[in-house]
Amino acid sequence: YWIAAVLGVGFLSISPFVLLFSQGDFSVAGVTSSLIWLLPAFIVSYLLLTLRGVALTAVAVILGIVSLVVTPSPITLDSLVYVSFVLAVCLVLTLIAALARDYDLHEIKRQSGALAESEARYRDLFSASVEGIVVHKNGVLLDANPAFEDMVGMPLSELIGRNVIDFIAPEFRALARQNLNSDERYEVKGIVRDGRRFWVEIQGSYRLYRGEQ
Numbered sequence: 001y002w003i004a005a006v007l008g009v010g011f012l013s014i015s016p017f018v019l020l021f022s023q024g025d026f027s028v029a030g031v032t033s034s035l036i037w038l039l040p041a042f043i044v045s046y047l048l049l050t051l052r053g054v055a056l057t058a059v060a061v062i063l064g065i066v067s068l069v070v071t072p073s074p075i076t077l078d079s080l081v082y083v084s085f086v087l088a089v090c091l092v093l094t095l096i097a098a099l100a101r102d103y104d105l106h107e108i109k110r111q112s113g114a115l116a117e118s119e120a121r122y123r124d125l126f127s128a129s130v131e132g133i134v135v136h137k138n139g140v141l142l143d144a145n146p147a148f149e150d151m152v153g154m155p156l157s158e159l160i161g162r163n164v165i166d167f168i169a170p171e172f173r174a175l176a177r178q179n180l181n182s183d184e185r186y187e188v189k190g191i192v193r194d195g196r197r198f199w200v201e202i203q204g205s206y207r208l209y210r211g212e213q
Contacts, residue, residue: 016041017064031083038087058091132200135209139163139180142209152192169197179204 020034041057065084126133132148134141141162149156152167168176172188179186185203 014060014064017067021067027079031079032086035083035087058095061087061091134159134164135207136164137209139165139177151190154193167191176202 016035016037019037020031023030023034025031025034038057038061041060065080065087126145129145130147132151133145134148135143141159141164144156144159149159152159165173165176165180167190169189169191175186176188179202181204183203183205185201187199187201189197190200191197
């Protein structure tokens with residue numbers, strides 16, 4: 001991919017100068033009509049290769065301008081200055097765009113890495129906690145740690161999709177529903193599949209889980 005992109009950008013960068021020499025029109029209008037075809041090189045280099053593509057395009061353009069100077073051609077000084085100025089402006093703007101794009105990509109990678117690291121730390125704490133922890137959305141259980149599995153005597157595969165209220169004794173379910181999305185601490189009696197009951201202290205908090213609140 002990279003080799004094909006480099007060859008493509010190089011071809012697009014050199015072709016306008018070849019066209020200019022083949023037509024032999026070195027007036028401002030002739031030079032402009034030929035070198036306007038450098039725009040695809042700028043666009044492709046930005047889209048495919050970012051900074052490397054811009055650098056490659058810059059080298060090709062500089063070599064092209066040098067060829068206009070060192071080879072016998074009737075190009076006037078005004079035309080050469082005009083062309084050099086326009087191409088320099090295009091290169092600078094493309095470079096600025098490429099730098100901004102690279103910076104944005106770097107920030108996205110950095111933030112993604114930080115998020116992944118944070119999620120890994122959370123998962124380690126989640127799994128290692130000796131207290132039962134569940135993740136739910138509107139009462140539907142999405143995840144639970146090993147301590148909660150041991151507490152209710154059910155594996156995670158059977159817990160996912162259950163309503164967390166099912167694990168509250170009937171006489172405490174109204175209280176649990178009232179505090180379902182609250183961060184207040186309260187005590188209720190839990191109940192498990194075999195009918196065993198036990199006192200449990202509950203406190204909720206809002207967290208992002210797989211991109212959702």
